[in-house]
Amino acid sequence: MIERFHDIAAWFEALTPQTLNSAGLIYADSAHFADPFNDVHGLPAIVRIYAHMFQNLDQPRFHIARQVVQGADAFLVWRFTGTLRGRPFAIDGASALTLDAQGLIADHQDYWDPASQVYERIPLLGAVLRRLRRKLATPDS
Template sequence: MPPRPINDPRTARLVAAYEALRPDTVPQLLALYDDEALFKDPFNEVRGQAAIGRIFTHMFQALDAPRFDVRVAVTEGDDAFLTWDFHFARRGQSERWTIRGASHLLYTPAGQVSVHRDYWDAAEELYAKLPLLGVLMRALQRRLGTPA
């Protein structure tokens, strides 16, 4: 299904920047964030463009061919909500991984991102796919899950 058009120019710029993200385009992405923006995901909580930039720089150092595909983008007032797929390979490995997640964004009056909060299930999307940890996670899911 093709993505729906994005009617909010702030969100359209941000989605375009994420979908075109490469090591050399990180500065263009960061320009869309307020100087003191808060960024939080399951592994990080940082404030400021420089700290956010370090997260993306590390991503490109640690992963092969990371890329984002935004599936849905909805904006209401100064709030935006995105759903996305993040595709990558672990450094030096050929197996491709996909993490599905969502982001809540809050814009400043000037149209920059002041808060960026990512939501995704690290247990399902990442830990369960790792060899040793995955066995433990699946066993825990079976033990805690509701019987069919």
């Protein structure tokens, strides 16, 4: 299984609009995908999420930093980079993956903080969220 997860990580790192049509080699037809903005079932819905990403971002890329594999489960730590409206961005996160008996992703859960990595970058909203974060933080943290 470890080798299969290495192949999956390589697929994510090489993902482009042209390679998106090979998602069926990575995801099961009935796979579940969830992140802070999406919660979908089925390969067509997952492909739409990635297609939407390519339509709205310039040069989006996943950089896999670490993999922890145990049987049919893996945890990938990644950095997602790209450009949005001419501004570069980087989002750090992780994915919990579970493979089915055929070695395809059956469940994909992404974990990352949209408040600090997206919302706080929005002009008025960001100022409010940063102030709230400071107010809620433990002193001297």
